[in-house]
Amino acid sequence: MALGTDYPHQDCSLARALEVVGERWSLLIIRDAFYGVSRFNDFLVHLDLPKAVLTARLNSLVEAQVLAKIAYQQSPPRYKYVLTESGRSLWPVVYGLAQWGFNHVSGGMPKMLFSHTPCGSRLDAFGGCPACGGPVPPEAVTMQQGPGADEPMRQDPVSQALVQARPLLTPLAVDRPSRRSDSRRAG
Amino acid sequence: MALGTDYPHQDCSLARALEVVGERWSLLIIRDAFYGVSRFNDFLVHLDLPKAVLTARLNSLVEAQVLAKIAYQQSPPRYKYVLTESGRSLWPVVYGLAQWGFNHVSGGMPKMLFSHTPCGSRLDAFGGCPACGGPVPPEAVTMQQGPGADEPMRQDPVSQALVQARPLLTPLAVDRPSRRSDSRRAG
Numbered sequence: 001m002a003l004g005t006d007y008p009h010q011d012c013s014l015a016r017a018l019e020v021v022g023e024r025w026s027l028l029i030i031r032d033a034f035y036g037v038s039r040f041n042d043f044l045v046h047l048d049l050p051k052a053v054l055t056a057r058l059n060s061l062v063e064a065q066v067l068a069k070i071a072y073q074q075s076p077p078r079y080k081y082v083l084t085e086s087g088r089s090l091w092p093v094v095y096g097l098a099q100w101g102f103n104h105v106s107g108g109m110p111k112m113l114f115s116h117t118p119c120g121s122r123l124d125a126f127g128g129c130p131a132c133g134g135p136v137p138p139e140a141v142t143m144q145q146g147p148g149a150d151e152p153m154r155q156d157p158v159s160q161a162l163v164q165a166r167p168l169l170t171p172l173a174v175d176r177p178s179r180r181s182d183s184r185r186a187g
Numbered sequence: 188m189a190l191g192t193d194y195p196h197q198d199c200s201l202a203r204a205l206e207v208v209g210e211r212w213s214l215l216i217i218r219d220a221f222y223g224v225s226r227f228n229d230f231l232v233h234l235d236l237p238k239a240v241l242t243a244r245l246n247s248l249v250e251a252q253v254l255a256k257i258a259y260q261q262s263p264p265r266y267k268y269v270l271t272e273s274g275r276s277l278w279p280v281v282y283g284l285a286q287w288g289f290n291h292v293s294g295g296m297p298k299m300l301f302s303h304t305p306c307g308s309r310l311d312a313f314g315g316c317p318a319c320g321g322p323v324p325p326e327a328v329t330m331q332q333g334p335g336a337d338e339p340m341r342q343d344p345v346s347q348a349l350v351q352a353r354p355l356l357t358p359l360a361v362d363r364p365s366r367r368s369d370s371r372r373a374g
Contacts, residue, residue: 007215009235011298011341014218014281017288022211028194031201048196064292086291092283092313094201100280101204104273105251111198126279126313126322135313154198 020064021090025049025057030087031094033067034138035162036172038080046158066090083169091138091168095127109148117142117167141168207251208277212236212244217274218281220254221325222349223359225267233345253277270356278325278355282314296335304329304354325355 005023007015021027028047037043043054058081061067066087072080083090095114102110103125115122116129117140124130144165157174192210194202208214215234224230230241245268248254253274259267270277282301289297290312302309303316304327315322331352344361 009341010215012218012285013288013293013298014285015215015288016292017284018214020292022214024209027205027209028197028202031199089287089291093280093287096279096283097204098199098201100276101200101202104276105203105207106200111200154196
């Protein structure tokens, strides 16, 4: 059944939020941006989604000022997509959904752990630091693979780069063989 | 473009969560359940969505054990849909998305306010109580209309019933003229 993407008759800020980030793939793109993914081809190989869908979602998120599209090279033109302040404010939502998915859907051993960078404590269920108290902004969160990551589902270069513990929002640099295809796709 | 509803190649609990609650309308149905909406027709008039979509979403959420379908009358059979413990664990996500939508999309004056029932303090940006400290479970949250609700978009009976301040998860009883259509649709 074809359904629209907005909720014009719902007078509620949750509906407004879903109009921006509720489309299929959008929150996984935003998750990847928290992980430091910024280039079109890196999103593409890590998310394994149709190229046209990725283009449409990135454009929507840029238009909504969740992501900023920044030229990092002029000739040939290449762009990266990074979270704006508004986009970074979605961290509690991304973390909350991941926690809920782990606790209530996937279960087992966690594949990814998140800790408070200054003290090393694992974040609690609400994204706060149990040692220091209070919520932790994404700039102070370190991600690392958990015990459930022993048998990774994905072997793409981004997944391999994310094996190392690293702070969120740190730009991810992935070497890839074909620079030509990167520049073609990055517009 | 037709897209599936799952993310089979994404090895991540966020993807698992989105497979359960990421479909269009699902989180608005869950929001309404936090507001105390439980009957098919009450979801229908408040959300103003196609009946077939509501049926499909309710069935999916029951199957995923986010909602429980409970018979509250035998003859004619009538059912209500209430959040399970798993479903109630989605409160930080629902609250976080609504806060983000208000702060970064809709703006202006808030239409709905959420406070810590025992002390009356408004919840902070992370869903905690600034006076008592720590996160607040939905069972201890009171909802009430905010200053932005002066010109309501909706006049349906559920929207009118939600004008009064009330604790979350309190069953909403809405009188309606036709009981017959209620029982027909409630299956």
